[in-house]
Amino acid sequence: MIEELNKNFEIFRKTYIPKLEDEKKRIEAFKDFEKSGFPNKKLEDWKFSDFSSIISNKIENIKVSLERNKNFKFENFIKDFDHIKIFFFNGFFVEKGEKFDEKKGFNYVTPYNGFKRNFSKEGGFLILPNSNNALESLNNAFFTDGLSIATKKNFEFKKPIVIYNIFEGSKKNNFFNNKIHFVISENSKLDIMIYNINIGEEPIFFNLKNTFYLKKNSIFKLYNLSDFKKNDVHYNFGRYFLEENSIFENFNNCYSGGFSKSDLVCSLNKEYSSCFINGVMLSQDQNHHEIKTLINHNEKNTKSYQKIKSVLNHSSKGVFQGKIKVSPEAQKTDGYQLSKALLLDKNSEFDSKPELEIYADDVKCSHGSTSGNLDEEAIFYLMSRGLDKYEAKKLLIKGFLTDAIETITNNEIKKYFLNKLENNINEHR
């Protein structure tokens, strides 16, 4: 597969017209990737998800195509709440969504257009970082398009932005590398949902890097949702940097097919910053989801909260690796982490690795992790009230996951996710 990628990379470099200021970076990034290859379970970070074998089982040949479909049509967007729409189709920004202007509170740059229009470095992500993460190196090498947004100061968005990443996976085009780069400026407030959908027949590998800077007193909410199929592969590498008194809320829905890993690193760099990283997994049909978090408490009086609820059925697999790291400066840290999983059949698996690494002495940190079956007493209670076994289990699963969804503070989006959950549970026999 690496050889194929090498060929793909050569073609990519010849055909991708906009050039980075420092094109050598791409080549270096690809060399870094070649050296290590796809991560496998020998690596601590990947010990529960052997990416190397996952990708070769799911995708026969990796192919990058830079063809841009001009006849993009997509009507299936969210009708449940009013939102600003941004579309990407097969990895490229599509100018069919919302037109941006200053009044809407932000400037934006997409690199593909940006390069062509000779945008300067304000895109931020045009500078490729060195990385010891093989998939990030791969993303640097094949980075095609994305979005860079800086919000206006003191601006409160009245409705959320939904970024639709729509793919039409085919044998010729199945590998996509994007970057999202946001600066949430001082005193501004923004809610975003990233919604990934594969409408094609063939599986894809979507490799997304996103970076968010939360400036002083900003509030930023980020919701993730995917509609992927059995053999789709998604790696979501998120880095979040929080300044003074900023609040970051993140919610991850893992309902969809295939393999997904959200690899989230949140750095609480200034006093009174806080992050809430929550999520649900509802895995079935041999799907495999992982949420991995690293919370860096780098300054005093910072707060982190994590709640992950997982339900696994039909030989599926769930993984939660969560680490709270408290630096010596970070006195009065308040860190909380909880992972709970329900295993509904013998062949499903849940791996949990909660970790605390604390170098300060005046902190409050707790973590808990449980996995088990549905409570038979509770099933009996519900059945004694007339529900049959299936309905009783459904209600318990819904209740179990709802507990995490209730942490969402955007009420419209919470309601939308609760409906999604209801539909997913109905399919979950």
Add this chain to the structure above:
Amino acid sequence: MLEINNLSAKVDKKTILNGLSLKIKPGEVHAIMGPNGSGKSTLANVLSGKKGYEISGKVNYDDKDLFELAIEERAHRGLFLAFQYPLEIPGVNTSNFLKTSLNAIRKSNGKKQLDALEFLKIVKQKASELKIDEKILHRQLNVGFSGGEKKKNEILQMSLIEPKMAILDETDSGLDIDALKIVAKGVNALRNKKRSFLIITHYQRLLDYIKPDFVHVLMKGKIAKSGCMELAEELEKAGYEKI
């Protein structure tokens, strides 16, 4: 309505019910009293279909062999058990649960399912009749409820479902006098010529408000003595040892 014949139940080879017989006719209210460990809760569990018991004997309910009915079928046919320890179910909204339960029972009886508005109207009315704070409807089922709130919630469910036969398993234990009155009110309001009750209790207190037609004493897994209200009063004074 309910006819129990020579019922025995074992858990891990330990006999708990040992040849219990009892007949409850439509409209009758029976109370079962007994010391700890006499088999009171086991009787309630066995009748409602809880697993884990090795059972012999026969129970007829509403002209059917009770043991041939699944747990939910017993509920569909009008058997209701108010739990001694109602379960806390996180994430499940109380009102939503009540609606699901009521509609499951209505559906099985060929009745129209209630929509959210129709249901809300009924549940609010029942809650107000029983002086139960509507707020519990919006909370997660029994989560963080006080002992009294949990028991009141059971009585609210009973009032909504309007069962043919209700079994109350120590619903009065741990209740203050006001909550006790609510429980009694719930029972008395439903009392009619067709509906039967089996009230399992430790103390006479609840029976003062409900006034059962019959009182039985359960000892070592079977009925040791039967009588009327005077028996309960006697027990309250003299204890179980004299039986």
